[in-house]
Structures are given as structure tokens and as C-alpha cells.
Amino acid sequence: MANSSSFNEFLLLAFADTRELQLLHFSLFLGIYLAALLGNGLIITAVACNHHLHTPMYFFLLNLSLLDLGSISTTVPRSMANSLWDTRTISYLGCAAQVFFFFFLLSAEYSLLTVMAYDRFVAICRPLHYRTLMGSRACVQMAAAAWASGFLYALLHTGNTFSIPLCQGNTVDQFFCEVPQILKLSCADSYLRELGLLVVSLCLVFGCFICIVLSYVQILTAVLRIPSEQGRHKAFSMCLPHLAVVSLFLSTGTFAYVKPPSLSSPSLDLVVAVLYSVVPPAVNPLIYSMRNKELKEALRKLIQLVLVQQE
Secondary structure, eight states, rough: OOOGGGGGGOOOOOOOOOOOHHHHHHHHHHHHHHHHHHHHHHHHHHHOOOOOOOHHHHHHHHHHHHHHHHHHHHHHHHHHHHHHHTEEEHHHHHHHHHHHHHHHHHHHHHHHHHHHHHHHHHHHHHGGGGGHTTOOOHHHHHHHHHHHHHHHHHHHHHHHHHHSSSSSBBBBBSSSHHHHHHHBBBBBBHHHHHHHHHHHHHHHHHHHHHHHHHHHHHHHHHHHTSHHHHHHHHHHHHHHHHHHHHHHHHHHHHHHHHGGGGHHHHHHHHHHHHHHHHHHHHHHHHHHHHHHHHHHHHHHHHHHHHHHHHH
16 A cells, blocks of 8 residues: 555546547647637737726626636646657646645636626626726726635635545546545545535635626616516626536536536546536636627737738
8 A cells, every 4th residue: 555655646537548539638738729719819818908898797707708818728738748648647746735735726716707797797787887896906906806715715625635644545536636625535534624625615616606696686676676577687687607517617616526426427427527627717708708798899900900910
């Protein structure tokens, strides 16, 4: 039996054993990763360069794209490299860094989605006070609070996970260093610490969830009171992308961490991990740009500018 201090690397789960399937996995992940880089990169550039998009909603969207880029870059490139070079290893420090940045970016994204729900609430339910409540200073403070909460939450999770002695080998049954899979390697009785961490996690998850639900209950009430159909349609259009992103984020993450043990299997765990860690960062830019005329127009101008400069 190996203790955590007696090895300096972990073995990650391989997607396939044959060389052809390994290259297929590399190609699929490369396509998804490039789509995420392109989509999020275009949104960041469009928002930063277009002064018409210098509003609270797009400021938070820029932060969301940064978090999406970071989260998918934490897991996918390492997995792609392993498939390309036919290896499964990741260093002990690399695994700890992966756990830290993954929790940091995902929890910060969840907090930011809560802030974005509040932004939609103020825009629709308190339009006369919008400039006061959502001034530039307030927006920066809320975004900073989201990033800071993610940092502290990740620090707590990473410190707890890697302070537990590991004596069940160094094989992680996932394509990245996922905390539940690492804890399976533990040989210590860490029930109280895990219980405390679970309580903190539930407080964060349910606290943000309740804030989002309350915001949208009041938004729905206000929208139904709008007399014109055009006004109701505009209000719903403002909220639908955010609701879609929140639903995708919560449904995949909840199923990954709360699914019954009877449903757990290596293949299902792998698919679920891809759904909650890889798919949302690649899909979110599409969701936000699909029904947003201002963003589509900014993206069109940006692409035209790039094409003109290349000629």
C-alpha cells in the first residue's frame, strides 16, 4: 500500500486502450477545446472592444467567459496530451493544482451566475434604480466577491483533500483529478472533516440557488404585469440565456455529485464528468449569442475587422 508521501504522481483514467481510439479522443477534445477558445475569446474581445457593450450585463458576461476558458483549460489539455502521448500520468503537484483551479473557477462561476441573476432582477424589477444599484464600482465589487469566494472555497477543498493520507494506490478513475475519486484512495477516517466540508458546500450551493430562484420569481411576477406583448418578449429574451446557462450548470453538476451510488459506474462517471466539466464552457458562448442582437452585431463587426486586416 502506498501513502500519499511515497509517490509523486497519479495515474488518470484512459479514454481508450487502442491507438486509434486515443487519437479519436484527442481529436474530439481538440475540437471542443478550440470551439470553447473561439467562442469565449470572441465574446471577451467583442465586449472589451465595443463601448456599446460596456454595461453591467456584458461586464459579467466577460467574466463568465474568462471563467469558462479557465475551467476547460484546467482539465482538457492534460487529457489531450495523455491521449496523444499514450500516457496516464499527472504529477502530484499537478493534480493538486488541477483540483484547486477546477474548484476555484467552477465555484466562482456559480457565484457569478447568482450575481447575474441579481443584475437581471434589478434591470427588470427596479429599472429606475438600475444605474444606482449597478454602477461600475458595485459591479466590480460583486465580480471580485465572486472570484474571491471561489478562491477561498477551492483553498478549503484542496487543503482538505490533499491533507488526507492516501494508501489505496495512486490510480484516479477519472480523466482529471476529481475530488470524489481521490478520496476513494484514502485510508484515514476523515468523516468529520468531510462532513464539515459538505456542510460548507451545501450552504454555498443552496444559498446561491435560493438567491437565483427568488430573483426569478420576482422577475416572472414583474414580467407578467407588463401590459405589452413586445415588452414581455424583450424581458424574457434578457433572461432566457442566463436561465439556460444556469440550468445546464446545475443539472450536470448536481447529477455528477449527488447521483445515487447504485447508478455509479466507470463509464457513466466518465460521461457525466465530460458533461459538467467540458460541455458547458463550449456551449455557453453559443447560448448567450444566439438570441442577443447586440452581441451578434458586435461579433459580426469584430469578425469583419479581422478579415479586413488580413487582406
